Amino acid sequence: MVDLRQLRDDPERFRKGAEKKGFTVNIDEVLRCDDERRRLQAAIDRRRQDLGLKSARMKKAGDEERRKLQDELKNFSREIKIDEIKLRQKESDLEAGLLLIPNPPLEDVPVGKDESGNIEIRRWGEPPEFSFEPKDHVELGAAHDLFDIERGVKVAGTRSYYLKNEGAMLEDALMRYAMDFLVKRGYTPFVTPVIVREECMVGSGYFPVGTEEAYAIEKDGLYLIGTSEVALLSYHKDEILTEEELPKKYAASTTCFRREAGSYGKDTRGLYRVHQFQKIEQVVICRDDPDEMQKLHEELLRNAEEIVQGLGLPYRVVEVCTGEMGMGQIKKHDIECWMPGRGGFGETHSCSSFGDFQSRRSKLRFKGADGKNRFPFTLNNTAAASPRLLIAILETCQNPDGSVTVPDALVPYMNGKTRIG
RNA sequence: GGAGAGAUGGCUGAGUGGUCGAAAGCGGCGGUCUUGAAAACCGUUGUCCCUCCCGGGACCGGGGGUUCGAAUCCCUCUCUCUCCGCCA
Known part of the structure; x- marks a missing residue:
């Protein structure tokens, strides 16, 4: 949620911000x-x-x-009572309007309308040159019986899958590896609810714009989270x-659920875009200081990069342009890992700063040294997501004989297994 | 699923029609004392809105009602808890 006072003082800033992000809003009406x-x-x-007296x-x-x-x-x-009812109506109209106004991106964010506007800022590692015809993860999975997409579809519909054998173990290994990494860095590990109240979805900024993307449990008025960011952020809601x-530094391991509405026909092959996946997510709550936020943004990004580096996967970091940002994000970097099967990079991580957007919505505050209550800044980034990262691992680490070498970092979590197949 | 109980400030918890934004305790902050700390004692301490200021107003889970007047009475919604049953 945007600060009403700031909106009054400088509506132009918010108008421009929304425009850059490609959102349509009627700020005049809100004002x-x-x-x-x-x-x-x-x-x-x-x-x-008067009445009181x-x-x-x-x-x-x-x-x-x-x-x-x-x-x-x-x-x-x-008469007063009648006016009060009018007032209440206005207040809720105002609130509803405010919830639709996106957080303006920081000034230095590249302006663009889609991913073509993203800017690559660095690369790490070299995409492998294969002396043989490489297989994609679907073929590798079939060869080693690592997952079963057909039966996934039979049981749960399109974009569903089973992981099995080393495929199942590999996901587990990846999650453990990433979580251990963050715990060593001082992050508090969590397993959170994956079913949350609507207010948590609103608080983290995924609702009301974006309701289509979440699975709803209508009977109970609850929703499945698309990321544990929602649950982690709401942990301190109203506090x-x-x-x-x-700063609070949290890491959560959960299943995530996405309807992928509006993505029909996109990324239909394999495990790239699925309805349910596992993720370790980092969330930070810090003081309302832009410099500190930036430092922590870099820390979150670095954590993720080091996790990927530890797996030996080539990747690049892109600065995401305005048109690709969500409602609340004011700065965003994606990490894209090399996926030989796509012949290109595929997004595996997303690192975002929100300023006080989420804390305002979640009524999350902190008492400053001066005794005043303030809204802290929030940030988050993926640490590891499966099966997306499995795609990169399988395809990158495949051998001429069709086997796959387990990245060293995961070997301990695979009971010492160094190779699949 | 059945039966009850409850929702008050950072926390615990009193308050059943006006003098209640709300007792008390805890916690926090400031001070006295102390070489320092603890203890003790004294003082102070909710949130939000409007306003340049002075000041004003709202908020006792949400909404509606009764009343000149509601934290207090009535209705309703939401949430929480307890007991029993069922089940992982």
């Missing part, structure tokens, strides 16, 4: 709503004061005065933290 709300509020305040007199008034006052005040208070306990 008009705010204006009417304040006018109503002021009028009500004045009359309430006269009511207080009632207690010690004589019979006659009392009767007179009662008649007068009866209507008076009815007031102390400045000393910041």
Whole structure:
């Protein structure tokens, strides 16, 4: 959620921000709503004061005065009540409008309307040159019985799959490896709920824009998370933290669920785009200091890069342009790992800074040194996601004989197994 | 699934129609004392909105109602808890 005061002071900034991101919003209407709300509020305040004073007199008034006052005040208070209902309506209109205004990207974010506007900022590792005809992960999976997509579809519909044998173990190994890495870096490990209340979806910024992307459990008014960021962020929802306990550095291991609505026909082969996957996610809550946020953004990015480097997977980091950003993000980098089967890079990680957007929505605050409550800044990044990373691993580490070498970092988590097939 | 209980400030918890933004305790902050700390004692300490200021207003889970006046009474929704049953 955007700061109403800032919106009033500089609506142009938010208009431009929304435009850069490709969102349509009616900021004038929100401001008009705010204006009417304040006018109503002021009028009500004045009359309430009046009513309060006269009511207080009632207690010690004589019979006659009392009767007179009662008649007068009866209507008076009815009118106030009517206005209060109008006010409440305005307030909820305003709130609804505010929820639709995207957070303007930082000034230095490249402007663009789709991924062609992203800027590659560095590469690590060399895409492998195969002396043989490399297989893609679907073929490798079939060869070693690592997963079963057909039966996944039979059981759960399109974009579903089973992992089995070393495929199942590899996912587990990857998750453990990534989590251990973060715990060593001082992150608090979590396993969180994957089913959350609507307010958590709103709080993290995925609702109301984006409801189509989440699975709903209508009967209970609950939703499946698309990322543990939602649950991790909501952990401190409605709380007031102390400045000393910041930054909070969290890591969660969960299943994630995405409907992938509107992506029909896209990435239909293999395990690249699926409805359910495993992920270790990093979330940080820090003071409302842009410099600190930037440092932590870099830390989150570095963590992910080192995790990928540890697997020996070539990748590149791209700075994501305005048009590819979500509602709340003000800065975003993706890590894309080399996937030989695609003959290109595929997104495996996404690192975002939100400023106070999410904390405002989640009513998450901290008490500053001056005793004032403030909204902290939040950030998050993937640490490892499967099966996307499995694709990169299988395809990159395949051998001429069709076997796959297990990355050294995962061997301990594979019970010492160094090779698949 | 059945039966109850409850929702009050950072926390615990009192408050059943006006003097209640709300007792008390804890916690926090400031001070006295102390070589320092602890203890003790004194003071202070909710959130939000409008306003240049002075000041005003709202908030006792949400919404509606009764009343001149509601934390307090009524309705409703949401949430939490306890017991029983069922089950992982």
